Amino acid sequence: MGQTQSEQAVQRLRELYRRYGYIPYKMSKFEPYDLYVHNKSFLVSEDILTFTDADGRLMALKPDVTLSIVKNAKEGAGLQKVYYSENVYRTSPMTRGFREIMQTGLECVGEIDLVAMGEVLMLAARSLELISGDYLLDVSHLGFVAGLMDSGGAPEECRTELLKRMGEKNVAALGGLCRELGLDPEMAEDLCRLTSLYGPPAQVLPQLEEMVRGERMASALAELRDVCALVPGGNLRLDFSVVNNMDYYNGLIFQGYLPGLPSGVLSGGRYDNLLHQMGRGDGAIGFAVYMNLLERLEHPEETFDADILLLYDDATPASAVLREAEDCRRAGQTVRVERRRPEGLSFRAVRKVG
């Protein structure tokens, strides 16, 4: 039996990132709890598995890799490009309770420009392509959304609520909330339109142009257009219902989907605000692929545990048994040697030595 789909995928992804000059990043299974508690809302789930270390310090089984990478990246030392493949421990709303989740991804920390953004988005697209030929990569820009909210005078404290409804593509409720908050009706209409937009950049970008109000939206749109132009292929979609916490994420954000899987397998974006909160002036962009979802993609299971079952008894010398088995393996078959037929296993062929 070969490697599982996810094992193969991890290897191919590492090779891909290595070819782009990214450096492997290895971290320990647990870290001091402090790191996570200060940035709790950055995490996908706020639940953290903790325990007390031998010296009395509170430790956490890592719920995330990004925070540790950012903490250890030196400021002003040029771009730090790293990739990782780690298990993280978090709860998921679908299962409740903690799960071990295998995550492979990369981060690029430093002065982020168009080249860096284009490269990361391209790597996201390539990653999905490596796993399954058919994929969709949804892209959004939080700067554009925030700019639109600015123009309508949406107060900071209700933006999370607005984003939540955008994430559900719940246009009716979004409109209702805007009215309730007394926001500018024109802005509310655009926000609803933005939420229901979905399509390739060539089709959606012109519609975004009509919504531009102010410098922030104009520069966000320009950035979005430039980045999309750098990533070839028809698998890019613009979707502003892809949202994330604005306290940490600021610009481009994206999410990747494969047919046959119930939820997104890749998630990433630009998170300069996290670095600002950590007292740094530069930025970062990165993404993660949720490898444990890929087992759903497994091809039909093999019907046999081995090609040949080779049976022997006391009459055959041990060397003859092993030699014959080795000959079959050299011919490319998998061979199991036993005295008796094992229960519960199946073989393509069963035969006696000799």
Place this chain on the structure above:
Amino acid sequence: MINVALPKGRLGEKVYQILEEAGYPCPAIREENRKLVFENEAAGVRYFWVKPSDVAIYVERAAADVGIAGKDILLEYQPEIYELLDLGIGKCRMCVAGGVDFRDRRDRTLRVATKFPKIAKGYYSAQSRDIDIIKLHGSIELAPLLGLSDVIVDIVETGKTLAENHLEVKETIVPISARLIANKVSYKFKYEEITRLCRRVDEQREEAAQ
């Protein structure tokens, strides 16, 4: 082909009626039998009946591309889905109800019996109130009658059951109606099909309202 999860019961039948008139008929569904899955290849649709509270799970995990679920279920389970349309049917209210002569005293922990612990907890914690939640699976109205709880948090349609048992609505938490929901990934890969279904259902609904 779109997979549609319909909630068993009266609401589901009403919803199927709308879908049928919107151009997604499947005559086999009206036959009396024990089949669980009904398909109409020509219309590109496959229906199945599931327990109303399970619709969101089928959709969240992509066993169904779209489904119809009450807002109560969506609020309680908070599934990761798109909520595309308010169908405006199956209307009712999520309420706090209690005995006609029950007086709420804030110096005691309020005992709340409900099928919707998350909604109840959310409602009271927004008022900074500590409550004792008693999760029940049915006949919620019985709880205050027997002194099991002080009040209940439940769905109220006409209020008839409440009145017959000397109970009344104390507060309305949120209005409820049936919503058309979609799996997030299905929505992207079957964008044309799902948005078309949505549009037709919306038109059908408006026509019916006139």
